[in-house]
Amino acid sequence: xxxxxxxxxxxSDVLCSSCQEKLDDGDVTELDxxxxxxxxxxxxxxxxxxxSEIIKxxxxxxxxx
Numbered sequence: 001x002x003x004x005x006x007x008x009x010x011x012s013d014v015l016c017s018s019c020q021e022k023l024d025d026g027d028v029t030e031l032d033x034x035x036x037x038x039x040x041x042x043x044x045x046x047x048x049x050x051x052s053e054i055i056k057x058x059x060x061x062x063x064x065x
Contacts (some may be wrong), residue, residue, distance in 0.1 A: 002053035003036035004028045010040045
């Protein structure tokens with residue numbers, strides 16, 4: 001699975017300096033980080049997620065794309 005944050009950060013509760021800089025600069029959002037971690041966890045149960053890529057997340061009312 002490809003995510004906008006590194007694999008180390010996907011698997012941990014904290015961000016490395018590089019990923020934190022992306023967050024601070026607005027290149028990624030808190031939602032990007034949360035969904036990357038959530039989908040990574042789900043990929044062990046749903047193998048098809050391992051071939052997916054998260055580029056950017058968008059939230060509108062009750063919908064996340």
